Amino acid sequence: MTKEQHLQRLRDDPLYVILGEALSCGRTNVQTAADVLAAGVRIIQYREKHKTWREKYAEAKEIRRLCRKYDATFIMNDAVDLAVACKADGIHVGQDDAPVSFVRQWAGPQMLIGVSTHTEEEMTEAVRDGADYVGLGPFYPTQSKRDVHAPVTPKVRQFALQLSIPVVAIGGIGKANIGALYAEGFRSFAMISAVVGQVQIAAAVQALRQAVAVD
Structure with missing residues (x-):
């Protein structure tokens, strides 16, 4: 797929799943990725904070292979070197990570770059x-990440809907609230617990898709 096709997927496909082994009901990251892809998810982010570089590289290569098998978009969290090494489709960085200009120089023009944001100023800077x-959040309280900000304000949410680039909503999103956010205008939702933290991943994915289904 081209970069433009991956970007279009971010606009059209609501499910953006972040892997988190500690929340995956005893499954490994690779096992979870296989289950998520088999369930029909086509955007996966690999986020692993507590393993060695070589362990993460080995996992990322296998997950990248699975994503190619399913024609899915594979995004690496934080580590630009890992993203380049495993030939990821994208890299997602936070406010304390390498700046976009550096990431672009290293990763090249064809790699997607996403940036975590919480304010209008951060979104403006990212663009x-x-x-x-941009990833925007948290929308609701979440247990998946420590030291998170307070939920974004309605004003910030409205600002995000005017951006020229895709906005991925994140933070406490699940089947109970994803439909309301979709009605508000958001189209992409990054989730950990609502998918990988469920025993039956396929059922969880189906329920989430039904929650944003438009007649």
């Missing part, structure tokens, strides 16, 4: 610096 999409 100005050449990010391909």
Whole structure:
């Protein structure tokens, strides 16, 4: 797939699943990725904080292979070197990670770059610096990440809907609230617990898709 096709997927496909082994009901990251892909998810982010570089590289290569098998978009979290090494389709960085200009120089023009944001100023800066999409959140309280901000305000949410690049909503999103956010205008939702933290991943994915189904 081309970069433009991956970007279009971010606009059209609501499910963006982040892997988190500690929340995966005893499954490994690779096992979870296989189950998520088999359930029909086509955007996966690999986020692993507590393993060695070589362990993460080995996992990322296998998950990248699975994503190619399913024609899915594979995004690496934080580590630009890992993203390049495993030939990921994208890299997602936070406010304390490498700036977009550096990531672009290292990763090249065809790799998607996403940036975590919480304010209007951070979103504006991400667009100005050449990010391909922003992650915005948290929308609701979440247990999946420590030291998170307070939920984004309605004003920030409305600002996000005016951006020229895709916005991925994140933070406490699940089947109970995803439909309301979709009705509000958001189209992409990054989730951990609502998918990988469920015993039956396929059923969880189906329920989430039904929650944003438009007649």
